[in-house]
Amino acid sequence: MLAKSIVWSPSRVRMLNECPRRYVHSHVVGRGGWPGGPKSHIPKVAQAWQLGNKRIHSDLMIRTISDGVKDWILMKYRDDNWSEHSAKNQMTARVRGSLRESCGEIDDNLVKEMVSEGFPRLTALERAPLLSQLGSERVDEWMPLNRLEAYWVGNSRVYTVPDLIARIGDKWHLVRLSSQLWRRVPNETQQLELGVMLKWALDEPSLPNSPEQFVIHRIGWLNHRWLGWRNRGSAVWKDASQVMLTHDLKELRFIHLANKGDVDLDDLATNNNKQHCSNCGFKNECPRA
Numbered sequence: 001m002l003a004k005s006i007v008w009s010p011s012r013v014r015m016l017n018e019c020p021r022r023y024v025h026s027h028v029v030g031r032g033g034w035p036g037g038p039k040s041h042i043p044k045v046a047q048a049w050q051l052g053n054k055r056i057h058s059d060l061m062i063r064t065i066s067d068g069v070k071d072w073i074l075m076k077y078r079d080d081n082w083s084e085h086s087a088k089n090q091m092t093a094r095v096r097g098s099l100r101e102s103c104g105e106i107d108d109n110l111v112k113e114m115v116s117e118g119f120p121r122l123t124a125l126e127r128a129p130l131l132s133q134l135g136s137e138r139v140d141e142w143m144p145l146n147r148l149e150a151y152w153v154g155n156s157r158v159y160t161v162p163d164l165i166a167r168i169g170d171k172w173h174l175v176r177l178s179s180q181l182w183r184r185v186p187n188e189t190q191q192l193e194l195g196v197m198l199k200w201a202l203d204e205p206s207l208p209n210s211p212e213q214f215v216i217h218r219i220g221w222l223n224h225r226w227l228g229w230r231n232r233g234s235a236v237w238k239d240a241s242q243v244m245l246t247h248d249l250k251e252l253r254f255i256h257l258a259n260k261g262d263v264d265l266d267d268l269a270t271n272n273n274k275q276h277c278s279n280c281g282f283k284n285e286c287p288r289a
């Protein structure tokens with residue numbers, strides 16, 4: 001059961017580093033960790049499941065944009081016509097669905113606000129770096145991938161599959177998309193996280209076996225437009241990312257082992273920095289918020 005529960009993704013590791021208490025509630029107790037789920041007879045377990053799924057509105061909007069981006073890419077790949085009208089309807093339906101799931105109620109004005117703020121990101125995809133070239137002669141071949149597909153490293157699930165892969169000449173471009181960036185150039189940790197894609201690519205039998213034949217891209221929305229960052233793969237980058245991944249998996253395994261069913265959830269440690277509390281679903285119940 002423990003082996004199954006170890007999942008690596010940049011967002012999980014970030015949550016663990018930002019606040020161990022939130023991580024334990026969300027990913028050790030909730031979402032498959034402790035038995036019982038949202039209907040557990042232990043109130044704290046049921047609550048951890050429910051509150052762990054709560055998201056602030058901006059997170060919900062980002063998620064619906066990501067779904068819209070996925071649709072856009074898939075339609076481009078299939079050579080289907082992307083229509084602004086139906087994409088907007090689809091986004092509205094998704095915003096409504098996620099608000100219902102997260103808050104139990106739908107405020108029509110809020111839905112309108114979220115769609116009008118988020119939708120320009122979809123219409124701007126045609127001008128995004130690299131994405132604007134898909135389907136043109138400049139790109140020899142490409143295909144969308146499913147980043148939610150698990151890639152196994154030992155007994156751990158590692159979420160590192162790129163959002164799409166493209167071949168231009170003899171280079172393979174591994175693309176990570178982000179519907180919201182805070183800076184164009186990834187910081188050192190983010191570059192190591194992106195480098196884990198190299199491990200995935202090198203393990204794929206149909207792809208080249210040299211890191212230098214890959215180019216890693218991060219394309220994301222920043223200040224009203226899609227911006228790209230790219231860097232050539234290297235053995236040094238791949239090895240450094242591997243070291244980070246091994247370290248992260250060790251930390252994740254430790255926190256899961258240390259927080260089995262007999263732990264007192266009220267005693268869980270938090271980071272002193274309260275800046276991460278604003279988007280936490282446990283905020284209203286947390287004695288440290």
Ligand code: SF4
Nearest residue numbers: 019277280283286289
């Ligand atoms: S409210 Fe703040 S301190 Fe409490 S679990 Fe959430 S992030 Fe941690």
